[in-house]
Amino acid sequence: MLSQFSDLDSDQLISIIPAEGDDKEFDDIDEMELPILPLRNMVLFPGVVLPITVGRKKSVKLVKKAYKDNKTIGVITQRNSNSDDPSLEELYKYGTVAKILKVLVLPDGNTTIIIQGKKKIEAVETIQKDPYLTAKVRMVHEDKLIESEEETSAVINSLKEAAYKILELNPDIPQEASGALDNISSLGFLLNFLCSNINAEVKEKQGLLEINNVHEKVKTLLEYMYREIKILEIKQEIHSKVSSDIDQQQRDYFLRQQMKVLQDELGGEGPQQEIESLRKRAAKKDWHEQVAKHFDKELDKLGRLNPSSAEYPIALNYCEFMLDLPWNEFTEDDLDLKKAQKILDKDHYGLDKVKKRIIEYLAVLKLKQDMKAPILCLYGPPGVGKTSLGKSVAKALGRKYVRMSLGGLKDESEIRGHRKTYIGAMAGRIMQSIKKAGTSNPVFILDEIDKIGADFRGDPSSAFLEVLDPEQNDSFLDNYLEVEYDLSKVMFIATANSLETIQPALRDRMEIIEINGYTLEEKTEIAKKHLLPKQKKEHGLKSGDFSLDAKGIKTVIEGYTRESGVRNLERKLGAVSRSIATHIAMEDEYKKRLSSNDVEEILGVAHFDKDKYQDNEHAGVVTGLAWxxxxxxxxxxxxxLSKGKGRITLSGQLGDVMKESATTALSYLRSQAKSLGIDYNIFENYDLHVHVPAGAVPKDGPSAGITMLTAMASIYTQRKVKQKLAMTGEITLRGTVLPVGGIKEKLLAAKRAGIKEIIFSDQNKKDVNEIEEQYLKGLTLHFVKNAEEVLEIALLNTKVKNAIQFELPKKEK
Structure with missing residues (x-):
């Protein structure tokens, strides 16, 4: 209290504290326009005089102008003291109209003014902001003071008695302030004077200013004054307790003793305060009774530990971890399905099947709020947008986004956590991620779930069986946490490149959504709408610095990338952007509209040649499709074929399945030699060599059966294979063509290579029917049931140039 006068001598103090007297100047005014001086960290009350240092340019202009005119200004405290140019909305609603008594320009250049509050005002609206803030204000007429002279006298005595007590306990306030209080006889002025000088927060002083009822203001003011008296008494008691221990040669000891006494007075030792703080936080938690009992037990155990022991920080960290977890704290879902659809369409081109599934989930969630979240697994090749799709789902739902990479994860405790008894124990990454998200229903991306490993430390994929089971994960138990946690509201989205490496039981718990590769048209749209703008931004380029038309983008796709996704495409577009950035940085002239030739000049010779896949001039060469x-x-x-004794050689690092396919195809061909016009003696007198190029790459799978059959039939008959034809399917000894998987990926690969016709098993027709029409455009599909149909479609009646003239032994008569 009165702290602002602690540096003044008695003469200065008397000049600052005004004599009593009612100022009637503003009584008959209801509204007026005033320049507004924002105050930081102080509140001006009516009748009270304040010295203020003015530093802001607008404030200096305001003071100079007002001092030349009628010296009247509005003074209002700002809510945020950090704002240098606050608007009327950033100020409190109520303030005080004031008169500038004196303006002092100090030697250091600062301007100090002495102002006296006159009447309370309410800010109504802004009139102007420059050259300083001017506002329309309304005069606030406070309630009449207490009418009874006896009651008024009693209130004045109570207030003065509390003020004298504060003066007595605080040696920093000059004693002349006591004489100033003696001279105040008006209750209204005494109230405002004490409110202005009480040791309280700015927010509390502003609250006193806004109170109109005299009884309420007196009651609140006395509460603040008694609080200050209590604090001063405690300080004095602390000082008296430690003064006997003062040793001038041991200053550090004195400080420790003072801190210790302070903690004693505040209710216990430092660790006890920490425990009480944790207990208060726990009281606000919305957790189950079982969890609450467990926490209280752990907290009580913490209270019995010596703060110096090694177990104390471990127990403290555990309690804090429990409190940091978002027990039953959820973000509200945005269930606007049309808005969600727009977000998904904007962020990702295509992927209609996945988007449809997400919208279905939102629709059900809108109808049934307590549904358990599904476990989705986005399965497809790299670069098709599986991980980024998770971000879009989180954005569409309005949920927090968490990503956990599982590539190379081998330790089961990474999922379930360590037991607390171990040194360095911590919770599993699932619970740590939930803590980081701060909500119990985030969108949780489990990236690369197919690349989880296993070693002597356990099997993490088995640990995920509980996490990813909607029937079990409502009571997930982390070894470190030791109590069950509900994960059923978390939307888990796993991503995988292959399903073969995922444990069958784990795969069964997830809803598999296949994301296939993109067509040329889709890649072109993705490059135009997403990749190219992104690369321009990342390389410091503006949208108008260069453009690449659809033909140029097509050149990049076909000549420099051969992938299902768009990752390499993005890298090549980045290379183009870097080339343009170099020209701009070096201030060289360059073409802003890039053509296909310009792309080739920047990226160099094309890496892939589509035309090489269309040759059919050689017998025995057939195009197959693989996943x-x-x-x-x-x-x-x-x-x-080469002259020999009928041996067969297989090369190209083939797996067992492909070797079996080759053997089966040859056996079928030998059985059908007569119908195909093949002299049976060829099998006995010529060696067959079957090779799959790129011998350094291991190959296996059941997709090459009919391809091998066609290649063998072509080489034995020397007939041409149909141009721009590819095939996939397995064959049996009876000649039945069996279905295979990966149909859509194979279709896209065929389109990228310029294939026009494809042979499938008749049983794959259902898979083709699920593929969008746009993927099938420009392709002729043949569905066959047996090998005869395959050879009828694939082999032409024309023989290849320089066909082999088989030399066979003469038949005996």
Missing amino acids: TQVGGEILFIESS
Whole structure:
């Protein structure tokens, strides 16, 4: 209290504290326009005089102008003291109209003014902001003071008695302030004077200013004054307790003793305060009774530990971790389905099947708020947008986004956590991620779930069986946490490149959504709408610095990338952007509209040649289709004959399944030699060599059966294979063509390579029917049931140039 006068001598103090007297100047005014001086960290009350240092340019202009005119200004405290140019909305609603008594320009250049509050005002609206804030204000007429002279006298005595007590306990306030209080006889002025000088927060003083009722203001003011008296008494008691221990040669000891006494007075030792703080936080938690009992037990155990012991920080960290978890704290879902659809369409081109599933989930959630979240697994080749799709789902739902990479994860405790008894124990990454999200229903991305490993420390994929089971994960138990946690509201989205490496039981718990590769048209749209703008931004380029038309983008796609996704495409567009950025940085002239030739000049010679896949001038060379983890691929089955004893050689690092396919195809061909016009003696007198190029790459799978059959039939008959034809399917000894998987990826691979016709098993027709029409455009599909149909479609009646003239032994008569 009265702290602002603690540096003044008695003469200055008397000049600052005004004599009593009612100022009637503003009584008959209801509204007026005033320049507004914002105050930081102080509140001006009517009748009270305040010295204020003015530093802001607008404030200096305001003071100079007002001092020349009628010296009247509005003074209002600002809510945020950090704002240098506050608007009327950033000020409190109520303030005080004031008169400038004196303006002092100090030697250091600062301006100090002495102002006296006159009457309370309410800010109504802004009139102007420059050159300083001017507002329309309304005069606030406070309630009449207490009418009874006896009651008024009693209130004055109570207030003065409390003020004298504060003066007595605080040696920093000059004693002349006591004489100033003696001279105040008006209750209204005494109230405002004490409110202005009480040791309280700005917010509390502003609250006193806004109170109109005299009884309420007196009651609140006395509460603040008694609080200050209590604090001053405690300080004095602390000072008296430690003064006997003062040793001038041991200053540090004195400080420790003072801190210790302070903690004693505040209710216990430092650790006890920490425990009480944790207990208060726990009282606000919305957790189950079982969890609350467990926490209280752990907290009581913490209270019994010595703060110096090694167990104390471990127990403290555990309690804090429990409190940091968002027990039953959820973000509210945005269930506007049309808005969600727009977000998904904006962030990702295509992927209609996935988007449809997300919208279905939102629709059900809108109708049934307590539904358990599904476990989705986005399965497809790299670069098709599986991980980024998770971000879009979180944005569409309005939920927090959490991502956990599982590639190379081998330790089960990474999922379930360590037991508390271990040194360095911590919760599993699932619970740590939930804590980081701050909500119990985030969108949780489990990236690369197919690349989880296993070693002597356990099997993490088995640990996920509980996490990813909607029937179990409402009571997930982390070894470190030791109590069950509900994960059923978390929307888990896993991503994988291959399903073969995922444990069958784990795969069964997830809803598999296949994301296939993109067509040329889709890649072009993605490049135009997403990749190219992103690369321009990342390389410091503006949208108008260069443009690349659809033909140029097509050149990049076909000549420099061969993938299901768009990752390499983005890298190549980044290379184009860097080339343009170099020209701009070096201030060289360059073409802003890039053509296909310009792209080739920047990126160099094309890496891939589409035309090389269309040759059919050699017998025994057939194009097959294969599925890989990076999408569909075309492969060639090559065969050749040489004079020998009927041996068969297989090369190209083939797996067991492909070797069996080759053996089966040859056996079928030998059985059908007569119908195909093949002299049976050829099998006995010529060696067959079947090769799949790229011998350094392991190959296996059941997709090459009919391809090998066609290659063998072509080499034995020397007939041409149909141009721009590819095939996939397995064959049996009876000649039945069996279905295979990865149909869409294979279709896209065929389109990328310029294939026009494809042979499938008749049983794959259902898979083709699920594929969008746009993927099938420009392709002729043949669905066959047996090998005869395959050879009828694939082999032409024309023989290849320089066909082999088989030399066979003469038949005996």
